[in-house]
Amino acid sequence: MSVHIEVLSGLGDKGPAAIVVEAQGKRLLLDAGGALHSNDTITWTNSLAVDAVLISHDHIDHIGGVAELAEDVPLYCTPLVAKALPPNRAWRPLPERGSLEVDGITVTTGQAGHSLGGVWLHLAVEGGVFYSGDACFESRLFPFDTPPPARVALLDASYGSYDQPQAHCVRAISKHLYQPLALPVPETGRALEMSLWLAEEADQHQLTLAIDPLIRHNLAALLALPETLRRPEIDVAIASVLARANDENALLRLISDRNDTPAQWPDHHLLHTGYLTPDRRAQLAAGKISWQRWNVHLRASHLVALAEQLGATQVVPLFTPLCDNELTAWRSLLSDRLCTAQRFPVNSHLATFSV
Ligand SMILES: [Zn+2]
Structure with missing residues (x-):
């Protein structure tokens, strides 16, 4: 059965994270980001229908949109992340490192190296779909766990092609x-x-x-x-x-x-x-x-290393501009693995799209 990815928000700029994975007749929402600026509003929740939502971590651009979602949609997050949910929002526990079934789909989590209680998410569908949330290899406190292989890698590219240690x-x-x-x-x-x-x-x-x-x-x-x-x-x-x-x-x-x-x-x-x-x-x-930056996201060489370690054939750089120069930089970093489509099928023959 075909699997589709739809990046509702977070593609082409630093913005709220919201990605739908459609698989086995279900629609799972990865993150529910809120506006980064107090006078902005989010529109990605309009008429949204999903079967479950999985939250990677508690930063506003990943969790701040939960209040806009229907309250009866099952929501999964780690206990520490749950502290940032709207009052009385029901939630189900995600392991800090482990696996569970969500609507018949095996979801694996691991430490993302970015924040307290934060995890990456891996869905065992069609060769694997990996979503880093926000991730970093360089934290002195938070470990980064090696994820299972994945054909699709949705990666935190907040720093663009920046690569300072x-x-x-x-x-x-x-x-x-x-x-x-x-x-x-x-x-x-x-x-x-x-x-x-x-x-x-x-x-x-x-x-x-x-x-x-x-x-x-x-x-x-x-x-x-x-x-x-x-x-x-x-x-x-x-x-x-x-x-x-x-x-x-x-x-x-x-x-x-x-x-x-x-x-x-x-x-x-x-x-x-x-x-x-x-x-x-x-x-x-x-x-x-x-x-002066203190690194908490993947820098470019780490993002490429992660894509390689996953064995990904479709890599989406998230939360970063993808205009002329940036797009050229990503092409040279990821070659034909680069995928910048807003919606695409997993394992498509067309791995490269334009915005
Ligand atoms: Zn974050």
């Missing part, structure tokens, strides 16, 4: 630490590994540091998971951050991102390390904030 990013961020600095971060993602690194920098250079209570809470939640869900030999470093008192007048402040603006931080400079909204891009252009 994390060590480069860390060196560049360390150059900012001489000044009073506030770093707004997603509290279930890079916040946790940045807290470990900042604590080490603070100790080494006698700098004062404060870590948001929400970030501490999530670090404790990570430490409470089975140890195979963390990178090895990291527990002592996590415990030492949790034991550390916050300095009330700290020079360095790692904060949960609450849409902070420079006006809210008159005594600190804001350093952003991830996706910038248009408002923040304007602040950056005006010299009011700084930006």
Whole structure:
């Protein structure tokens, strides 16, 4: 029986994630992303009919659209991700690493290396369909599990053809630490590994540091998971951050991102390390904030390595522009495996499409 993939949202730009896999007469929705910008609305939920929804992780562009879905559609996510669901939304557990049947389809999950409770998803249909959610090979805390083979790979390409190693990013961020600095971060993602690194920098250079209570809470939640869900030999470093008192007048402040603006931080400079909204891009252009990436998505060579490891013949780069230069770059990275169709059959003879 033929299997079709339809990327409802997340193709051709950084945008909400929503992908339908049609197989065995069922329609499974992978992620239910909400708008990345507060004044945007999502349209991909219009007249949507699906049999189940699987959520990869708790970032807004992957889970923020759940409120728009019919409440009786079965929803699967890991227990930590379920904390970000709308109040009283029913859910069924996805394993952090394992398999289950959803509507007769075997779904396998594994650690995606990106966030607390986050997983990738593999569907055992037509040679395998793999969806990375957001994924990274370089996290110091979150492991990345090797997935089973898959003919189709729907991959996190948020960074486009960017390919700088994390060590480069860390060196560049360390150059900012001489000044009073506030770093707004997603509290279930890079916040946790940045807290470990900042604590080490603070100790080494006698700098004062404060870590948001929400970030501490999530670090404790990570430490409470089975140890195979963390990178090895990291527990002592996590415990030492949790034991550390916050300095009330700290020079360095790692904060949960609450849409902070420079006006809210008159005594600190804001350093952003991830996706910038248009408002923040304007602040950056005006010299009011700084930006230096901390890698939490697949960089280009890792994306290609993952596609090869999966044995994929159809690879869709998600959450990234696919216009002229970008498309040329992806063609050279993925050659005839590149697939940029919004809807396509698995194992099609036509592996290459245009947007
Ligand atoms: Zn994410």
